[in-house]
Amino acid sequence: MKDLIENQIPYQVEFKIRKEDTKEIRDIYSTATYDSEQHVVFGVILDVTELKKTEEEIRMLGNAIHQSPSAIVITNSSGEIIFVNSKFTEMTLYPFSEIQGKKPHIFYPGYIPENELKKMWDKLQNNGMWKGEYLNERKDKSQYWTAVTISPLFDKKGGHCNYILVMEDITLKRQLREELIHAKEKAEEADKLKTSFLANMSHEIRTPLNSILGFSSLLSNTDFSVNEKNDFIQRIKISGENLLAIVSNVMDISKLEAGQMKILDSTIQLYKFIQDFYDQYLYKVENLNIDFQLDANINEQTFIISDETKIRQVLTNLVENALKFTQEGYIAIGVSESRSNGHITFYVEDTGIGIPEEYHKMIFERFRQVEMSETRQFGGNGLGLAISKNLVEMLGGKIWLESEFGKGSTFHFTIPKQIASENKN
Numbered sequence: 440m441k442d443l444i445e446n447q448i449p450y451q452v453e454f455k456i457r458k459e460d461t462k463e464i465r466d467i468y469s470t471a472t473y474d475s476e477q478h479v480v481f482g483v484i485l486d487v488t489e490l491k492k493t494e495e496e497i498r499m500l501g502n503a504i505h506q507s508p509s510a511i512v513i514t515n516s517s518g519e520i521i522f523v524n525s526k527f528t529e530m531t532l533y534p535f536s537e538i539q540g541k542k543p544h545i546f547y548p549g550y551i552p553e554n555e556l557k558k559m560w561d562k563l564q565n566n567g568m569w570k571g572e573y574l575n576e577r578k579d580k581s582q583y584w585t586a587v588t589i590s591p592l593f594d595k596k597g598g599h600c601n602y603i604l605v606m607e608d609i610t611l612k613r614q615l616r617e618e619l620i621h622a623k624e625k626a627e628e629a630d631k632l633k634t635s636f637l638a639n640m641s642h643e644i645r646t647p648l649n650s651i652l653g654f655s656s657l658l659s660n661t662d663f664s665v666n667e668k669n670d671f672i673q674r675i676k677i678s679g680e681n682l683l684a685i686v687s688n689v690m691d692i693s694k695l696e697a698g699q700m701k702i703l704d705s706t707i708q709l710y711k712f713i714q715d716f717y718d719q720y721l722y723k724v725e726n727l728n729i730d731f732q733l734d735a736n737i738n739e740q741t742f743i744i745s746d747e748t749k750i751r752q753v754l755t756n757l758v759e760n761a762l763k764f765t766q767e768g769y770i771a772i773g774v775s776e777s778r779s780n781g782h783i784t785f786y787v788e789d790t791g792i793g794i795p796e797e798y799h800k801m802i803f804e805r806f807r808q809v810e811m812s813e814t815r816q817f818g819g820n821g822l823g824l825a826i827s828k829n830l831v832e833m834l835g836g837k838i839w840l841e842s843e844f845g846k847g848s849t850f851h852f853t854i855p856k857q858i859a860s861e862n863k864n
């Protein structure tokens with residue numbers, strides 16, 4: 440610089456000096472220009488320390504905004520976009536050039552209710568900060584959730600000169616939150632079901648046990664005739680069978696859930712199988728006000744390879760339910776063969792109490808019953824259909840129902856004519 444001054448060469452320089460008195464380091468800017476006679480026509484020496492500090496601060500703030508992990512939008516006082524950072528473009532797929540001068544609601548099309556928008560503006564006008572969670576739309580129309588914070592920025596006179604929007608993509612967070620709520624509700628529901636199952640079970644087990652204990656003690660009483668005692672024995676037998684059925688159900692659902700139920704396949708002559716099954720129920724319905732029908736839409740040459748015990752168990756569950764929930768009308772058992780896909784379809788139809796639509800899927804879950812109240816009219820433990828669904832699926836089929844509340848129900852299930860090797864364990 441000494442050379443520049445001595446040779447009177449125009450210059451513009453920045454340098455640092457240390458002040459003699461305070462030893463403080465200051466930034467200095469100096470410039471000089473000369474006329475043709477080498478006179479200085481313009482010369483300044485400025486202390487630019489504060490200016491440089493401010494510049495550094497602005498650069499740092501700029502970097503913070505540009506590199507922020509949140510999307511940032513700055514609007515002018517009319518709410519028109521004047522700046523977005525790169526995270527914003529990454530999140531919304533809108534480049535700045537496309538949204539410059541537009542209002543931010545272009546990326547919330549229709550998802551913020553009018554009244555909420557009004558509340559938001561009122562709050563901002565009163566110098567408050569606004570926070571909300573909104574469903575947004577990217578440029579490619581895909582949707583995502585954001586948590587948005589909007590705050591006004593003030594000019595020197597205290598007026599609003601800008602608004603700043605900070606947006607965070609919370610789609611995943613919301614999803615996790617919803618999954619957690621769902622899991623919590625499911626756990627609470629399962630707990631309720633278990634409590635009601637235990638209450639039912641206690642009732643279902645105590646009733647036949649009391650009957651067994653009561654009638655067996657009467658057997659030693661000589662006041663009763665042989666006929667009466669035979670009746671007691673019959674009641675003890677029925678109660679014993681009921682108990683056995685409950686224990687078997689509990690064992691079956693445990694085995695199914697532990698994946699320990701085995702398939703034993705054999706060749707089944709379908710016509711004989713369904714006829715025998717039907718005949719076995721005839722005596723049971725004899726004294727009921729119900730017409731019991733068989734609709735075997737197959738010929739005697741229809742053979743299938745499947746697990747006979749499991750098919751019988753499903754049919755038994757369905758017919759027992761039909762008998763339990765039907766007071767009058769008819770119960771029909773049907774079987775047919777599909778020409779197109781080689782599946783066999785069974786059905787059990789009744790004219791009983793029917794099942795409300797909202798339960799059609801649910802009742803296949805274990806412990807589920809339409810009637811869950813303490814004052815239940817019908818017995819049962821809510822395991823039959825869960826077991827049936829599991830068994831049918833093990834055989835490679837599907838089970839479903841059609842029912843109208845108050846009119847009756849039809850349960851259908853299909854199984855393949857030949858059980859697939861991957862279904863065997």
Ligand code: ADP
Nearest residue numbers: 760761764802808809810819820821822823824
């Ligand atoms: P359970 O009969 O022991 O209660 P299930 O799993 O067999 O258990 O049936 C679950 C529930 O589905 C029953 O409690 C009943 O509410 C309803 N349900 C099943 N079959 C019928 C039917 N044929 N008619 C009316 N409701 C039925």
